[in-house]
């Protein structure tokens with residue numbers, strides 16, 4: 001059993017169908033209840049470690065094998081001399097609750113009895129340990145099956161890691177995530193990947209002979225009047241990430257300086273095809289509705305590496321002609337960084353549908369746009385045509401702050417410029433992980449975007465774990 005996060009090495013994720021296939025293959029060589037016995041033992045061990053003190057342990061058991069795991073744990077806890085209460089209502093002296101109501105088999109809105117038990121678990125002030133998944137959370141998507149799911153303090157995931165724990169509502173409901181593979185090595189590829197710190201190894205640093213000309217040029221296009229800050233944040237991030245030269249083309253009224261607070265940034269007065277050639281272009285941060293269409297069309301046609309964010313995404317969503325240009329870019333590379341609403345506009349759907357299955361939505365968008373997608377939000381999804389999607393395991397609510405997305409777009413550009421040959425899928429994953437890692441360092445409250453850049457810059461030589 002291991003505490004999963006922070007995650008040093010990336011791991012495979014398995015959806016419900018694959019998890020059941022792994023279980024079936026494992027059981028072919030084992031007694032029928034072997035896996036459930038192992039699962040129950042793991043749950044009991046963690047329960048004892050979490051709450052060795054006095055009081056009654058409430059084991060809320062559902063009708064399926066998730067409940068079966070709970071019953072075995074209850075038996076083992078009793079054998080250890082612990083008072084245990086199995087049922088759907090808590091004992092008066094509850095010191096720890098084990099949520100074994102629903103796991104992989106959740107397939108509809110929790111019925112009245114289950115919903116009441118979920119509410120009771122969420123009303124407790126003692127720790128709640130969820131077995132496999134917080135009950136009410138869908139394993140494949142991290143969406144809720146009904147109005148409420150268990151908000152656990154700990155979740156012990158069993159046999160296979162499920163994607164739903166790491167995206168959408170997963171992290172908000174799972175608490176501290178633990179994993180026990182029940183001594184079974186899955187003999188199949190994951191349906192998705194969970195990015196760990198090792199993804200940063202894709203980003204070798206510059207060698208001693210590097211100079212600004214060898215580290216690539218970034219051009220940031222955006223920052224309409226009133227929203228200049230967004231483009232400046234992206235440009236500062238590109239600089240801090242390691243681009244050799246960073247130019248800023250600000251939309252609307254001409255300005256004299258790119259960024260009075262960052263003398264290193266250069267102003268790009270024009271944005272003609274020849275200005276785009278050879279550059280890594282990030283477009284859309286603070287773009288505004290006016291004045292973006294023309295440079296966007298030029299960037300889609302001519303930029304060898306393009307990051308599309310914010311208003312540039314909205315412009316593409318509203319224009320079939322720009323969509324066509326985007327799809328025609330391959331083999332020129334594109335990374336799109338939508339939040340769920342921007343993704344919904346691009347897919348012609350609504351935010352709720354995107355959030356109902358973030359992995360699917362990101363993959364559909366990648367295929368539709370012939371681009372790498374970073375679908376932002378809790379558990380960012382990185383998807384590319386024909387590739388397994390990746391979920392970012394780093395990040396925190398501190399990143400829910402204005403400008404944090406602009407920083408990510410600029411950071412991707414700044415990492416890409418010196419490494420033009422890197423696969424965009426790997427680049428986007430590593431950049432997202434880096435961004436999330438910096439967010440985790442904020443103990444409380446929001447991390448302001450300017451400070452985020454400094455934190456990310458300080459992580460250039462991440463200490464070994």
Ligand SMILES: NC(=O)C1=CN([C@@H]2O[C@H](COP(=O)(O)OP(=O)(O)OC[C@H]3O[C@@H](n4cnc5c(N)ncnc54)[C@H](OP(=O)(O)O)[C@@H]3O)[C@@H](O)[C@H]2O)[C@@H](O)CC1
Pocket residue numbers: 019020023035036039062063064065066067069101102103104105106107108109110111114131132133145158159160
């Ligand atoms: N495969 C593995 O990797 C391993 C699995 N293991 C464990 O088994 C768990 C999976 O067990 P599972 O398949 O029996 O499903 P589970 O989650 O107990 O629920 C099914 C029951 O709930 C019911 N039900 C469904 N939705 C409902 C709702 N909304 N409201 C009310 N009821 C609802 C459903 O009813 P039905 O649809 O049949 O009418 C059925 O009776 C897994 O999470 C892990 O803990 C480990 O022991 C070993 C490795």
Ligand SMILES: [K+]
Pocket residue numbers: 066099100101102103130131132133134135
């Ligand atoms: K559960």
